[in-house]
Amino acid sequence: MSTKLKIAIVGSTGYGGVELMRLLQSHPYAEITSVISSSSAGSRVTEGYPHLQHIREEVLDDVDPQLIKQKADLVFLATPAGVASKLAPQYLAEGLKVIDLSGDFRLKDRAVYEQWYRKPAAEQADLDQAIFGLAEVYGSQVSDAAFISNPGCFPTATLLGIVPALQAGLIDHSTLIVDAKSGVSGAGRGASLGTHYSELNENFKAYKVNQHQHIPEIEMVLSQVAGEQVTVTFTTHLVPMTRGILATSYAKLKQDVTEQQLIELYEQYYAGRSFVRIRPQGQLPATKEVWGSNYCDIGFSVDPRTKRVTIISVIDNLVKGAAGQAIQNMNIMMGWDETLGLQFVPVYP
Ligand SMILES: NC(=O)C1=CN([C@@H]2O[C@H](COP(=O)(O)OP(=O)(O)OC[C@H]3O[C@@H](n4cnc5c(N)ncnc54)[C@H](OP(=O)(O)O)[C@@H]3O)[C@@H](O)[C@H]2O)C=CC1
Ligand SMILES: CC(=O)N[C@@H](CCC(=O)OP(=O)(O)O)C(=O)O
Numbered sequence: 001m002s003t004k005l006k007i008a009i010v011g012s013t014g015y016g017g018v019e020l021m022r023l024l025q026s027h028p029y030a031e032i033t034s035v036i037s038s039s040s041a042g043s044r045v046t047e048g049y050p051h052l053q054h055i056r057e058e059v060l061d062d063v064d065p066q067l068i069k070q071k072a073d074l075v076f077l078a079t080p081a082g083v084a085s086k087l088a089p090q091y092l093a094e095g096l097k098v099i100d101l102s103g104d105f106r107l108k109d110r111a112v113y114e115q116w117y118r119k120p121a122a123e124q125a126d127l128d129q130a131i132f133g134l135a136e137v138y139g140s141q142v143s144d145a146a147f148i149s150n151p152g153c154f155p156t157a158t159l160l161g162i163v164p165a166l167q168a169g170l171i172d173h174s175t176l177i178v179d180a181k182s183g184v185s186g187a188g189r190g191a192s193l194g195t196h197y198s199e200l201n202e203n204f205k206a207y208k209v210n211q212h213q214h215i216p217e218i219e220m221v222l223s224q225v226a227g228e229q230v231t232v233t234f235t236t237h238l239v240p241m242t243r244g245i246l247a248t249s250y251a252k253l254k255q256d257v258t259e260q261q262l263i264e265l266y267e268q269y270y271a272g273r274s275f276v277r278i279r280p281q282g283q284l285p286a287t288k289e290v291w292g293s294n295y296c297d298i299g300f301s302v303d304p305r306t307k308r309v310t311i312i313s314v315i316d317n318l319v320k321g322a323a324g325q326a327i328q329n330m331n332i333m334m335g336w337d338e339t340l341g342l343q344f345v346p347v348y349p
Helices: 015-024 065-071 084-093 110-117 124-129 135-143 153-167 215-226 259-269 319-333
Strands: 005-010 030-036 074-077 097-100 147-149 171-182 205-207 233-238 245-253 276-278 296-303 308-315
Touching: 005 015, 005 065, 015 030, 015 319, 030 065, 065 084, 074 084, 074 319, 084 097, 084 124, 097 319, 110 215, 135 153, 135 319, 147 319, 153 171, 153 215, 153 233, 153 245, 153 259, 153 296, 153 308, 153 319, 171 215, 259 276, 259 296, 308 319
Parallel strands: 005 030, 005 074, 074 097, 097 147, 171 233, 276 296
Antiparallel strands: 171 245, 205 233, 245 308, 296 308
């Protein structure tokens, strides 16, 4: 390919933005041409992130859509909730492709967004344009898109773990319970009481119980897959580690199924997809086994006593849960192999 796709990153001073910068360095067909900050335009990326000494476009630009249009073809938005709903329509109007990492365009019902995010929702016409970028479930829609709403980190791990079993009619969805744990980088770079060292270290806590904004996103997809309304009990926990999400999903089985049958079902469902790895019988995944990579690893345990299945799925929240999945979506949008620039082996130990 002679000319590379030009990329702008809004929110490049945050964790999602900086992870996009790290990953895009090794993309063969894309190059970063603008890094953008709403609060520090004119300063240098390396002031906040000295590990990025080699970045060529290191002076931060402003969020101005016309400036970005001159410099880029595609914009990643890695901004807090409530920002992309205003910026994305402006970038789309300039003819830019947009991939939003926030929750602003995932929930198609404005009232549901406002209930869970407690912010004004995006306009309905913009919501209708945005394709929910869970490629392993909605692949063909992603390949036709110019505007992608990247899934949330917890929904990515949870949905990839549950969807094949639900679609095959193997689980009673009214019994679904999901227990999810995240490393602290999931909360972004900003300091807060709940995430500073002495609150987090040697500690393990549940948060946003029955109030997490990812509950309606998980229910939206599971309801589409089941063809009827699905509700879940979903509890998030903060773990004193930097990266990683582990989701444990429990459900009653509707029929006798062995672990080997589940493995075969999932391998079939994800055939041709590069980033979901199904573990062999008796092996359950851990967060370190996907650290720094775009993989989602899934393992099963069936309990014949309770007739329940336990599904464990793990991702790196900043890669498959955010920047890596966003680049995977960019690759699919552009008609490229989904693995371009993402063929990392997890960092271990
Ligand atoms: N961290 C994670 O694991 C994941 C995060 N996400 C989502 O991705 C988005 C980014 O998350 P993350 O990088 O962790 O968050 P951070 O808090 O680390 O960074 C967000 C960045 O957004 C920029 N920003 C803030 N306000 C505005 C504004 N009004 N206009 C433009 N830019 C603004 C800030 O940069 P500046 O002040 O320089 O403009 C800031 O650096 C969030 O919506 C988050 O929920 C999704 C999946 C996983
Ligand atoms: C550890 C931690 O605090 N994680 C965040 C993830 C937030 C996020 O990614 O939010 P959106 O997907 O809605 O943009 C949380 O649980 O709220």
